[in-house]
Amino acid sequence: MTSEWAVVTGAGHGIGAVIARLAAKEGYRVAAWDIDEQAARAVADEIGAGCVAARVDVTDEAAVAEAMAALPDAPALVVNNAGVVRFGPLLELSAADFRLAVDVNLTGTxxxxxxxxxxxxxxxxxxxxxxxxxxxxxxxxxxxxxxxSKAAVIKLTEQMALEWSGAGVRVNAVAPGLIHAGMSDAIYADPEVRALRQGRVPLGRLGTAEDVAEAVLFLASPKAAYVTGQTLAVDGGITRSALHRMPRPADVDSVGVDPAGDPAGPDGGR
Incomplete structure (x- = not known):
């Protein structure tokens, strides 16, 4: 067991719990933080030796400072996973719900x-x-x-990476796509909705919490030692799929072919 610590926020449920488990498997001593202390302790008990749990409200500056100071050593890895959703039309969104999403997702990070x-x-x-x-x-x-709030997290990640790189602190982000885990469980409870959304993903399946956790641990590893300020989309290709399965008449497939019959064109494709 390595002496290096990994802090995972929102570790009591869903993707955060899976990240905590994988971090422990990779040899980290894990600090599982969650506002739901009972859930965090359940995860810590499951992981066993080398994992501690704490109730931490990431929006509470003093609580965060206290929990960080309680670690016997500086963490080698921190995963800012704690988050909330407040979906709905903007015209109907309350200011309180807007502030909550920003406070937890952005300020907490x-x-x-x-x-x-x-x-x-x-x-x-x-x-x-x-x-x-x-x-x-x-x-x-x-x-x-x-x-x-999540767009702001991406820009905050870039800002942190620039400012802290000289201290040897790498900062990256993972952007999960359509993941059947955690806060998204309610979305996929309807089989028809699940089938429709899954059908939009180029890789043909929904993502898993394990897909996200593997990406997180990769970015934390020496294999990503020269990577900072980046956002890795773990999404099965959906953010690049505007033309995915877009129909096109077969008789236009030859558009762009050189009159001489060379598909590369008269310049040889240069």
Missing amino acids: FLVARAAAARMAAAGGGAIVNIASINGIAAAPNAGAYTS
């Missing part, structure tokens, strides 16, 4: 990352992975404040 980076810098470096969303890359109808 900032507070935890800032506290971690200070300790990491003193220890010679570390890795921070922020969980964004494809909603932060492409807007979706009725996504409420979620889209705005």
